[in-house]
Amino acid sequence: MMFQEGSIQLVCLTASSGVPLFTRGASRQLPFSVIGSLNGVHMFGSGQGVVLSSCETEGGGKVVWQVFQDSVMLIAVSASHQAGQGADSSKGEHLHLQRLLENVWSCMVMVLGQDELVNARNLERLKKDLRSCFSLIDELLEERRPGILGQLTHCADCLLPPQPSLLQEAVHGFTKAADSEFGCLLIHGRVAAATEMWWRLAPQEIVLLLALIRALSDSGAASCDYPVFLPQGSPTVAHRLLRFQLLPGADVCVLCGPTPSLQGAESTLVCRFWSPLTDTLRNCLAVGEHCLPTSVTLRPDVLAFLLIHRESHRSISCAPSPSCARPQSDPPSPSEARCWELLKLFYIFCTTRYFKQEEAEAAEEVEGGAHPENTEDFVRGFSHQPLKCYLVTDECKCFALQTAQHQLFLLTPLTAPTFALNTIAAQTLSSITAATSF
Incomplete structure (x- = not known):
């Protein structure tokens, strides 16, 4: 349990x-x-x-x-x-x-x-x-935001927008005009687009920067100029974090030096790059906590999932609304809040027993092959790494799938056949990656 x-x-x-x-x-x-x-x-x-x-x-x-x-x-x-x-x-x-x-x-x-x-x-x-x-x-x-899991996974919580290329071009242009290489667009607190240099920051730095931006956004200010140190990249020299609210729930930010001024960027750059994309931003906001464009269709027996891109340290997570097609005689599914909690606990269950975490792999290489502390004893006896695992609880069934590029953690109702969990996970992963190239 x-x-x-x-x-x-x-x-x-x-x-x-x-x-x-x-x-x-x-x-x-x-x-x-x-x-x-x-x-x-x-x-x-x-x-x-x-x-x-x-x-x-x-x-x-x-x-x-x-x-x-x-x-x-x-x-x-x-x-x-x-x-x-x-x-x-x-x-x-x-x-x-x-x-x-x-x-x-x-x-x-x-x-x-x-x-x-x-x-x-x-x-x-x-x-x-x-x-x-x-x-x-x-x-x-x-942990006031149940769907935000980055502080546990050390992967940036992302949202996959319906028109990513337009947003990506706008972020690059806006960041360059602000004399910076580090910029990102947040929708509902998740990254919708970011520059290449932003993704080169340490994963934990990105996660904490996103948490800080969400906190600044909650303050109600339309814009802010906040000094920040990068814990790994620049722990002793501060940078400026400029954040601008484009629409309620949509924020753009850059890490920059002494220029530009907050007022100058707000009066000229924000309107220049983002006013033409108002409708596109609204379409992104409509995606909401679903985090996926309408081109992705999930199976009705998916209660919640967490998908991690292992190389880029990015993740998307979703707890879709329960399907109305389920028979009323079926056992009640966990609430959305409980699904988020179970998903997080299942992630911990898998990563402390079966799946190596990226940080643990790096530490193992540095320490000359020493086994991570959180690896189950019987797993150490195998020459290979587990690729799949499942768990049946009193509330739902859970399945995890690991590939060279992804880790997928999935919750399904108790009515889902246990033998079908692998198929459900494989189809979920395929439908998301095929439609979004995540």
Whole structure:
């Protein structure tokens, strides 16, 4: 059984002295004595030459520690599980919390810069500056957008527009006119078009930039000029992120230097490149969270799917409306919100047991062939990598398919024959790639 999610609390302290910098997450904060104990046991292990990365509590909770740049310690505490759920649940939760800590650290670097965090001389000032990260950190913690999975997959959430070439040309022209090579168009918070250099940014940087743009869009401002650091590409030198709202739900942004000014770009470049494409943008907005153009027809027994393009680190996900053609005698399908949750949990289930993640493969090469920590023991005994897996739960049936270019994670109703899951997944993958070249 896949694990169930719950509340998570995040604690940030200085790595050297254990001074608390902030806590975010669950409404009921951990007592100061507990925070001190969590820091103390980690420091004790370090003094004995032991790196404490995670542990489980008697009540079934999970604690994960991670120190960044020998300056900041982040601790994630999840109290969502019941005791006795087994090692499978623990592996999935560890991956979830580890990704969260990595994203939170990168978020702090993106907003404040690495020097501000590593060489902080005034802790009170640092505490005050860190407040500017809270809205973005809260979005990572609370996962307010069920269909956005990038912070877990480290793949950019994308939308496939009906007229991609027109939008691609506009993004390239707009970005070049803004003296930049890094630009993208977001529709409902997902990438609809972007420049080649934008896609060359590190996958995690793209995911966090998209999260930041969504947060800025939620503020209601029609445009903004925001300084950002790139956690991997430029952690110490800030760039300008210019964001413009073209229509409600449609935003264009560029990463640039001192020029152009926000007012100059808004008054001249936005109208010049995007006014002729108003109808095209409206057509993209009509695609909505479906993420696919009308040229793609999905089978009625697809509850939800996540499709990852492995080389480009892009993904599309969809939870179509339930088909009206299903007999009323069939077991009720999970709600849309529950489908998104199950899809995420199935992704964790597969990537912690069967499918190698791209980051794990890279780490394995660097470490000289060492097996990733999250690989199931029996899988290590095989010379090949699993290409398919399925899971039958009390709510739905799940199937995952891996090819050289793609990973597909699919949910179907309980009424779908188990022997047909492979066919359903293959047809879904074929229909999407044939119509969109994704």
